[in-house]
Amino acid sequence: MATVSVNHLSFAYTAEDETPKATLTDLSMTFKNGAFTLLTGPSGSGKSTLLKLIAGLYPAFSGKVTHGTLTLNDQPLSAITPTKRSQLVAMMFQNPNQQFAMDTVENELIFALENQQLAPSDIPPRIDKALDFLEITALRDRVLSTLSGGEKQKVALAVIVAMDSDTILLDEPFASVDPEARQLLLGKLSQLQREQHKTIILADHDLEDYGRYIDQLIVMNADGTALTRLSDAEKDQRLADFSRSKTDQVTFALPTQTEDPAIQLSGLKLTAGTRTLLDQDQFTFYQNRITLLTGPNGVGKSTLLDAMAKLHPYAGSIQVKNQEVHKWAKRKFYHHLGIVFQDAEEQFLNVTMAEELALSTKNSQQAAYFKDRLPAMLRQLRLDGMAEHVVYSLSGGQKKKLQILEMLMMGTPILLFDEPFTGLDFRSMQQVIVLMKQVAHDCHQTYIIVSHQLYGIADLIDYHVQLRDQQLTYEEALS
Structure with missing residues (x-):
């Protein structure tokens, strides 16, 4: 298992005029080893950016860390090789299309495991296990571009499961799935945490259904300058308030045949x-x-x-x-x-x-x-x-x-x-x-x-x- 620590971290993107634009400022937080953490906050606050930093995608591909450090198991993330890092942490993007590189579901899984330098003989059983775990074996030979948004998100999660990384990062993983699939995937993530002791950090705006799964709720403020871990009582109250804010059962009219x-x-x-x-x-x-x-x-x-x-x-x-x-x-x-x-x-x-x-x-x-x-x-x-x-x-x-x-x-x-x-x-x-x-x-x-x-x-x-x-x-x- 990997302990993720953010220490006075500041990060900036580079604007069109080459000047840095601060996105995260002086953030500090330790994400508990083996815990299921829900990260929430307003749109644009920097949640996705933080996850990409933990995954090692930033600043390698965009932006610059202007201050502070980020460590995995007390080791600076920048000192960990990409192959070793993939064994420690894997990320599922908000848009699964951004992480797919191959044509079919099976080839995507093969590609991910080959990048981990897995022995060829170990790849087929790892794929079988991941597809079976997510209950999407029927999608194995499907072309990724023909899948629905929800199906793509299930495949993206299957790739993460197959990689068997210690820490799993998920950015809005249920944005395109129906309520039944949402419950299924939440249950699968909880099972990974309980049975395989995975550390799970999940960013979401929709707090529904998380109450019986998460260990901690961390809130990022609107301008990316603070992370706050809520107490258990505060967490339960926040989740209850969100549930009460949801609309009651509504009914809609049926159209008349006289309409254009x-x-x-x-x-x-x-x-x-x-x-x-x-x-x-x-x-x-x-x-x-x-x-x-x-x-x-x-x-x-x-x-x-x-x-x-x-x-x-x-x-x-x-x-x-x-x-x-x-x-x-x-x-x-x-x-x-x-x-x-x-x-x-x-x-x-x-x-x-x-x-x-x-x-x-x-x-x-x-x-x-x-x-x-x-x-x-x-x-x-x-x-x-x-x-x-x-x-x-x-x-x-x-x-x-x-x-x-x-x-x-x-x-x-x-x-x-x-x-x-x-x-x-x-x-x-x-x-x-x-x-x-x-x-x-x-x-x-x-x-x-x-x-x-x-x-x-x-x-x-x-x-x-x-x-x-x-x-x-x-x-x-x-x-």
């Missing part, structure tokens, strides 16, 4: 490889409504959004504005419908935030609406004063807020959202929801939102659709 259609499906069949994801006779998403689309991981929600956005082949009919999707000219189509990708970085085309916003302004169909409102919107999302920041150096939550803002600015009549609340703390999520609702109303937009994050969004939603067993149905309740 936005997207119509007819005889639609969606597949991924040999799997049928959707086999729908008739279905309609309605105009000027905000519809929530839910369903288990891997059921095909993101694939359906991609098909509606002209990004995935389909059989049957998808009509937008009474015209078949595949018959639309691409340029004209994307002036009518936009999609907010699950991975914010896939949306970015420029280097700085200012350049991203300028591009959205240039291409906006609602330029007059946003011209005078943009400064207030940036303040509302706490993105003001960050115009010259490199978008790829932003926190996960900041990237997500910028991505949503620039896609709202495009002003398309229909906007599809794939997991828009990933990486956002509750306050940030509410800021985004208020903005989305305001823009949808003022610009007469139609939204379809895929989200596993269900609490706190009821005021945004008009209708709820569930995808299960290859069928879409309108549902009054969230289940």
